Amino acid sequence: MxxxxxxxxxxxxxxxxxxxxxxxxxxxxxxxxxxxxxxxxxxxxxxxxxxxxxxxxxxxxxxxxxxxxxxxxxxxxxxxxxxxxxxFGFHFLSKYEQEKQPGALRVLQWNVTSFDEVNKARKGGITYREEMMDYIAEQDADVLCFQEFFESSVPKYHDPNLAPIKNKLSYPYHYFVVDNAWWEGKLQFGVAIFSRYPIIDSSRKRFDTFTGRPGESLIKATLDVNGQRVNIYTVHLQSFLFRDKDYRNIEILKRPDDNKGKVVEAGKGILSKFRNAYKMRNVQADVVRNELDKSIYPAIITGDFNDVPNSYTYSTVRGDYQDAFVKKSSGLGRTFFFISPTLRIDYILADKRWEVVQYKRDLKPYSDHYPLVSDLILRESKPQ
Structure with a gap:
């Protein structure tokens, strides 16, 4: 040289x-x-x-x-x-124990993608619904937080989910809000919180409509946990609304040499989706933060934020809350099954009155999002 x-x-x-x-x-x-x-x-x-x-x-x-x-x-x-x-999580030696510590509240967070029911027709009537129900039962969580929850009143075509979770899985208390409905309200979609502790109050903050679609929601359930009131929030923030065409565009961008002449158009389509979603999500994040700031009780928020940790959405919603993944896990913690291994977009966050005991993410293929489970203990009630 x-x-x-x-x-x-x-x-x-x-x-x-x-x-x-x-x-x-x-x-x-x-x-x-x-x-x-x-x-x-x-x-x-x-x-x-x-x-x-x-x-x-x-x-x-x-x-x-x-x-x-x-x-x-x-x-x-x-x-x-x-x-x-x-x-990035740096707790490489952390281990998850199935047995809960005394006083721990176990929270399961999952975007269940309608319990795979939307895929029923294309899969010949087969879904992962039963496997998902079995998984939920195995976790022995005290609180379940779901996005893209699905309820059906036409069991001939789609199984209902409220009653099985309430009765078979032993979650007698729930708060479910319908953000969207088909078939004259017989098929309902929204966000839901299920609890083994009494829900003594609940509320909903609905977001504005987006591109003609009904707005989704932030919901709150106030629980009586052995005499202590706690607020559980769950939310589904604005997605990019990717369709099959958009996923094809992403594949084009991944392999530009094989798709010459299509890259510019594909890029324009994806950027348009990003721009529109960001405009809605930043407003929603501000709304969520405002609601969290009103909580007088120890609070936990879970949800599908549809944004990465290095984002305005995450930093705004998190505020001074603890991220269960950051506190107790390692690596990148991907929670979304498609597109990129860097996409951690689902979260369990808790205010400082909680101690995060443990956290796990299970790589289950049943939904396009992975389930998250975390145990938390109120600091003032932690056994000495």
């Missing part, structure tokens, strides 16, 4: 490193910048982990060649540490 070529290569590498760090900073800003105004920052935020990986790769290379440029990557990582900590 000639000196001139070596010099050119180093300069190219330095410039590439600087550009990567700049994009890394922009992606980190997604947690603080309202995507309703600067939606492209929100899009970059989705790629935060990829930019982080590139920054670490540059750091390793500079270390190997003993270059002072290593400090650029070090500085970037230090500056963005809070975002790295929100994205």
């Amino acid at each position: 000639t000196p001139a070529f070596r010099k050119f290569t180093k300069r190219l590498f330095v410039v590439s490193n600087i550009i990567t760090v700049l994009f890394f900073f922009l992606a980190a800003l997604a947690a603080y910048v309202n995507p309703g105004q600067y939606w492209i920052i929100g899009v970059l935020g989705v790629g935060f982990i990829f930019f982080l990986t590139a920054v670490i790769a540059f750091l390793i290379v500079w270390l190997l060649v003993r270059s002072k440029w290593v400090w650029l990557s070090v500085a970037a990582l230090v500056i963005c540490w809070s975002q790295i900590y929100a994205v």
Whole structure:
């Protein structure tokens, strides 16, 4: 290698490193910048982990060649540490125990995708519904929080779910709100909370409609847990509303060399979905945060936020709450089955009056979201 070529290569590498760090900073800003105004920052935020990986790769290379440029990557990582900590779990030795500690409240969070009923026709009448019910029973949770919950009053075509969960799984208390309905209300979709403790109060905050679709909801159930009142919230925030065409566009973007001539159009379609969803979700996140701030009782919120940890949505809803995954798990914690292994978009968050005891994510293929389970204990009631 000639000196001139070596010099050119180093300069190219330095410039590439600087550009990567700049994009890394922009992606980190997604947690603080309202995507309703600067939606492209929100899009970059989705790629935060990829930019982080590139920054670490540059750091390793500079270390190997003993270059002072290593400090650029070090500085970037230090500056963005809070975002790295929100994205990545570092508790590699944590183990989940099936037996609950005395005083623990076990919460199961799951976007159940209508208990797979929407796939019934295409799968020849077969669904994962029974497997999902068996899984729920095995967890022995005290509280169940569901998004895309489905209830049917036409058992000839679709099985009902409220009665089996109440009677067979022994959850006598529930709060279910209908966000959307088909067949003159015979098929109902919404969010639901089931509890083995009495629900003494409940409320709903419905979001505005979006692209002609009924708005979804944030719901709250106030439980009497052995004489202590606690608030359980669950929410389904605005999705990107991807359809089959959009998933095909994503595949085109993943393999641009094989789809020349289609990339630009595919990119426009996906970016349009991002822009519209961000505009709605940032408003919804503000609504959720406002409701959480009103809670006078110890509070837990779960849900499908449809956004990554490095986002305005997550940082706004989380506020000063604890993320059960961050407290007790490791890795990236992907919760959405499709598109990318970096998509942790489902959460269990608790205010500081709770201690997070343990957390797990089970890689069950029954829904396009994985179920999450966490045990929490009120600090003031924890056995000494």
